[in-house]
Amino acid sequence: MRLRLTALGALAATLLGLALPGPAQARPQNPPGARTAWAACPEAPEDPALRCGRMTVPVDWADPDGPALDLALVRRAAADPSRRIGVLFHGQGALGGSGVDAVLHNPQLFSAGTSSRFDLVAMDVRGTGRSNPVLCDAAAYPGGVPAVPATAAQFARAVEAHRAFTNTCRSRTGPVFDHMDSRSVARDMDAVRAALGERQLSFYGDSFGTLTGQAYAELFPTRLRTAVWESNLDHTVDLSRWVADRSAAVEDSFRGFADWCDRTPSCPQRAGGTARWYDRLHAKAERGELTATVPGAPPFTLDGYLLSTQVSFFFFQRRWAELSDCLTQVDADRTGCLFGGGEQGGAATALPPGTLHHPQSAAFCADHRMPVNGVADVLRLREVALANAPHTGLTAVAWGAVTDCLGMTGETRNPQRPLRLGGQAPTVLLTxxxxxxxxPHRWAERVTAQAFPKARLLSYEGWGHGSYWISDCVRAQVDRHLARPQAWTPPWTSCPGPAEP
Incomplete structure (x- = not known):
């Protein structure tokens, strides 16, 4: 069960931090917006630039006198106080990832120029890490449920299994479980701004963190100095479009890898065509002929869904040569290389016995209404995925949206709708x-169109999830925008990708 979570990239059995906070309290320990006391971070007490703190916010911002939760915060001071511009808030991109750890353990999160001019601030968003984490019963995790329920009976069992698991999460976590939406996170962020005594903040968010950035720009336009949104989420896509667009994005990255391999003499999959080679390997997985072995877990069958899901993770950092070596091993039924790349980032802390840290579904389903009404919907969506990804097929990158909200009974507090930035909002740079x-790049195009004329789109003509540390050109333009957002930037521009062999 834990292995299945790790294999699908969730890493849900790991909670980062030194202490495990309790569930939401009945009353705030300090009024929302009160100043926060900062102290040396336990993980880096010798670093004078780092300070950690906590502050209390309402679970439900519409009920400020109701239950409250403690947010874990971190601040890295600007390296050159004489040139300090203000606060740059880092919005963690991974659902369930720790913003505190991102700042604590990565002093090169931004370039030296940007780090010298901004105090870098982050938090573990509600329900994650050290901020009232979502905890669930490990024994109830629906690991045995098929990824694609193919009959009415299988679908009913899948819904019931997911509902039972979700109910354990809600009961163990408390009221925070039903208040994980990005608009609530944006209100938390503004409370942190007020606690810091800052009139405005700048914001940098990537991936799912761009949704928090969008919410903040809508809710608090005059308190936002400027923003950069990298790898953008379009909050208008429905379930069918989500499956189609993300399946096509994984397939596009696979075709990039296959084209590279076909023209690279050292790539062993090129003989006869890389795509055909992978189709053969995928067929072996679908027939149950590959066995995955991971330390600490019994062997299990590596099916096509799990194979392509793990392969897709190599595309995030364009690890094409490493993927080629790994696929050679997988073809020989040595599959360990597929499961060795999960980034933990920080010192793991023991969870309460029998629990998992699993905030992904609660956060995703609070921001997305993704109805699946029966097995006919499942089979239709499967055809949508396969039509857009003939080689990679189903992957968790796209298919997770089909299953993550099954059995979820809570309200979708922030359902999909177009982004609308008013005249008071600053200019935002999208990359x-x-x-x-x-x-997918088309999502960034849509968000730019929704936010125009307040949005500028900078496209990196290359491969991978995120481009700030991949492209010198992107990094220079992002740093310039953060330092001087009033400088004119064309509405659409691009940076070149790498020179290919």
């Missing part, structure tokens, strides 16, 4: 790889 396997 996106042309060939992003997770957040």
């Amino acid at each position: 996106n790889s042309r060939h992003d396997p997770s957040m």
Whole structure:
């Protein structure tokens, strides 16, 4: 069960941090917006630039006198106080990822120029890490449910299994479980701004963190100095479009890998065509002929869904040569290389016995209404995925949206709708790889159109999820925008991708 979570990239059995906070309290420990006391971070007490803190916010911002939760915060001071511009808030991109750990353990999160001019601030968003984490019963995790329920009976069992698991999460976590939406996170962020005594903040968010950035720009336009959104989420896509667009994005990255392999003499899959070679390997997986072995877990069958899901993770950082080596091993039934790339980032803490840290579904389903009304919907969506990804087929990158909200009974607090930025909002810079396997470039185009004339789109004509540290050109333009957002930037521009062999 834990292995299945790890294999699908969730890493849900790991909670980062030194202490495990309790569930939401009945009353706030301090009024929302009160100043926060900062102290040396336990993980880096010798670093004078780092300070950690906590502050209390309402679980439900519409009920400020109701239950409250403690947010974990971190701040890295600007390296050159004489040139300090203000606060740059980092919006963590991975659902369930720790913003605190991103700042604590990565002093090169931004360039030296940007780090010298901004205090970098982040939080573990509600329901994650050290901020009232979503905890669930490990024994109830629906690991045995098929990814594609093919009959009415299988679908009913899948819904019931997901509902039972979700109910354990809600009961163990408390009221935060039903208040994980991005608009609530944006209100938390503004409370942090007020606690810091800052009139405005700048914001940098990537991937799912761009949705928090969009919400903040709508809710608090005059408190936002400027923003950069990297690898953008379009909050208008319905379930069919989500499956189609993300399946096509993974397939596009696979075709990039296959084209590279076909013209690279050292790539062993090129003989006879890389795509045909992979089709044969995928067929072996579908027939149950591959066995995955991971330390600490019994062997299990590596099916086509799990194979392509793990392969897709190599595309996030364009690890094409590493993927080629790994596929050779997988073809020989040595599959360990598929499961060795999960980034933990920080010191793991023991969870309460029998629990998992699993905030992904609660967060995703609070921001997305993704109805699946029966097995006919499942089979239709499967055809949508396969039509857009003839080689890679189903992957969790796209298909997770079909299953993540099954059995979820809570309200979708922030359902999909177009972004609308008013005249008081600052100019926002969007960046996106042309060939992003997770957040398709067309999503960035749509968000730019929704936010125009307040949005500018910078496209990286290369591969991967995120481009700030891949492209010197992107990094220079992002840094310039953060430092001087009033400088004119063309509505649409691009940076070149790498020179290919």
